[in-house]
Amino acid sequence: MKLEIRDVTKTFQSKNGALTALDAVDLDVQAGEFVCLLGPSGCGKSTLLNVIAGLDAPTRGHARMDGKPIQGTGTDRVMIFQSAALFPWLSVFDNVKFGLNMIGVPKPERQVIARKYLQMVHLAEFEQASVHELSGGMQQRVAIARALALNPDVLLMDEPFGALDAQTRDLLHDELQTIWTETRKTILFVTHNVREAVVLGDRVVVLSARPGRIKKIFTIDLPRPRQIESYAVVDLAREIMAVLKEDVLASTRDADARLLQTLEAQMVGDDVL
Amino acid sequence: MNNLTRKLTFFAALLAVWQALAWSGLWAEYIFPSPLGVVQTLVRGFQNGTYLIGIVTSMQRLVIGFGISASIGILSGLAIGRSKLLDETVGSIALGLQTLPSICWLPFAILWFGMSETAIFFVVIMGALLAITTATEAGVKNTPPLYLRAARNLGAHGWKMYALVIFPAALPEIITGMKLGWSFAWRSLMAAELLYASTSLGLGYLLNMGRELNDMSRVMAVMLVIIAIGLVVDRLIFAPIETRVRARWGLSG
Numbered sequence: 001m002k003l004e005i006r007d008v009t010k011t012f013q014s015k016n017g018a019l020t021a022l023d024a025v026d027l028d029v030q031a032g033e034f035v036c037l038l039g040p041s042g043c044g045k046s047t048l049l050n051v052i053a054g055l056d057a058p059t060r061g062h063a064r065m066d067g068k069p070i071q072g073t074g075t076d077r078v079m080i081f082q083s084a085a086l087f088p089w090l091s092v093f094d095n096v097k098f099g100l101n102m103i104g105v106p107k108p109e110r111q112v113i114a115r116k117y118l119q120m121v122h123l124a125e126f127e128q129a130s131v132h133e134l135s136g137g138m139q140q141r142v143a144i145a146r147a148l149a150l151n152p153d154v155l156l157m158d159e160p161f162g163a164l165d166a167q168t169r170d171l172l173h174d175e176l177q178t179i180w181t182e183t184r185k186t187i188l189f190v191t192h193n194v195r196e197a198v199v200l201g202d203r204v205v206v207l208s209a210r211p212g213r214i215k216k217i218f219t220i221d222l223p224r225p226r227q228i229e230s231y232a233v234v235d236l237a238r239e240i241m242a243v244l245k246e247d248v249l250a251s252t253r254d255a256d257a258r259l260l261q262t263l264e265a266q267m268v269g270d271d272v273l
Numbered sequence: 274m275n276n277l278t279r280k281l282t283f284f285a286a287l288l289a290v291w292q293a294l295a296w297s298g299l300w301a302e303y304i305f306p307s308p309l310g311v312v313q314t315l316v317r318g319f320q321n322g323t324y325l326i327g328i329v330t331s332m333q334r335l336v337i338g339f340g341i342s343a344s345i346g347i348l349s350g351l352a353i354g355r356s357k358l359l360d361e362t363v364g365s366i367a368l369g370l371q372t373l374p375s376i377c378w379l380p381f382a383i384l385w386f387g388m389s390e391t392a393i394f395f396v397v398i399m400g401a402l403l404a405i406t407t408a409t410e411a412g413v414k415n416t417p418p419l420y421l422r423a424a425r426n427l428g429a430h431g432w433k434m435y436a437l438v439i440f441p442a443a444l445p446e447i448i449t450g451m452k453l454g455w456s457f458a459w460r461s462l463m464a465a466e467l468l469y470a471s472t473s474l475g476l477g478y479l480l481n482m483g484r485e486l487n488d489m490s491r492v493m494a495v496m497l498v499i500i501a502i503g504l505v506v507d508r509l510i511f512a513p514i515e516t517r518v519r520a521r522w523g524l525s526g
Contacts (some may be wrong), residue, residue, distance in 0.1 A: 053426060055422060055425065075361070079426045081419060081422070083420070085420065087424075087441065088522045089444065089521065101437075102431075103428045131520065131523070145429065150427065163440055267418075268418055
């Protein structure tokens with residue numbers, strides 16, 4: 001499975017006129033590769049994920065998977081959001097089974113698959129818990145299990161650990177690296193946390209402030225599992241931060257960046273129903 | 274003094290003053306009955322079965338009428354909430370008609386259905402329908418886009434999206450709407466039974482009978498029954514469901 005992004009450009013119409021989120025982005029992602037997209041707020045990195053997820057269509061250019069153009073959502077590409085987006089009316093177990101139910105996997109099989117992935121995220125004993133009984137980190141692990149249960153080719157992760165405290169985040173970095181090693185999913189991981197990107201990614205793609213363009217791509221050649229406080233990670237993060245800094249400054253002065261984030265969060269896809 | 278004793282003291286004092294005024298003989302018993310008299314009437318009414326018949330008759334009308342309006346209201350609310358066209362057309366009618374007190378449907382219902390049980394049902398249904406429709410519609414519109422995005426991503430679409438995502442996401446607001454609809458239906462039923470007392474046999478009929486017999490203790494006894502039913506349904510049925518759903522959905526503090 002190979003992901004090709006060609007000349008992807010996205011313009012939103014807002015009351016302030018046209019708002020360019022992405023400008024001619026080209027990127028290839030290999031099967032099983034872990035790619036981190038790094039950039040300041042409102043640089044369109046979430047838009048890029050939306051396009052790949054099929055929740056949003058590019059204004060120009062296209063994204064392809066194995067040569068086939070991406071049109072609409074598909075369970076071969078599953079997104080994980082900053083907020084776990086679990087359904088509170090379902091138990092943890094039913095949340096993990098949700099996607100399997102949607103694609104018509106028979107009931108007994110659903111149980112087996114859901115158990116397997118709840119075990120993978122170390123939440124087997126929380127099967128019958130309701131969502132509000134879980135901490136933020138646990139919720140996010142359920143969301144990961146729910147996505148993995150569909151056995152997608154690509155995991156799209158949109159700042160999934162952004163709302164968690166530092167300790168929980170470190171723990172989840174370890175878990176995600178393990179899961180990725182075990183499952184060899186292709187992962188696109190959006191973050192604005194430079195060290196996180198270095199810990200997790202095979203490559204770190206730095207996007208510029210709005211309009212989002214690829215500014216520089218770093219290949220992270222450090223042995224795994226990586227630790228966020230290791231010297232190698234810190235050094236590389238410093239190097240990347242230097243590239244990113246001016247764009248972060250530009251983004252904090254950009255009122256439209258905030259607007260763009262709101263627009264990105266509203267994308268549901270045209271074919272919801 | 275804690276909360277409960279304060280309340281109990283207040284009610285005891287109220288009853289004492291009431292009983293004292295009744296004993297003072299300032300007004301005739303049929304105008305100003307004593308609390309003891311009211312309790313006696315209440316007991317008698319339950320013993321000879323008239324209240325039971327009244328309660329069963331009224332509750333039957335209410336439950337059936339409310340069931341119909343909840344079914345129609347939820348379905349139309351789901352449709353209006355997701356369709357811009359329906360929202361602009363049917364939705365605006367629902368919003369407009371909601372300002373009409375539902376008892377105003379009685380003349381309409383009598384002309385269409387005559388002096389019949391159907392006319393009473395119609396008023397009850399109209400009482401709850403619009404509140405449930407507009408609450409469901411609001412619930413659907415307020416569904417967090419994140420749920421839709423997540424569900425879409427996990428392969429949900431079509432009726433499954435409605436039944437397994439949009440409906441449960443809107444459920445807290447739907448329940449609030451049903452609670453409101455229930456109290457509207459209850460009020461309109463009482464009004465309809467009162468205005469339409471000759472054939473109705475429900476609690477409203479009993480209330481009217483008390484008036485015709487010039488017997489205030491009957492009137493007050495039936496009023497107490499009506500209050501009790503309202504409280505029981507609200508506190509013992511709707512409030513606990515509402516609290517549990519809101520807690521589970523993570524909406525309460």
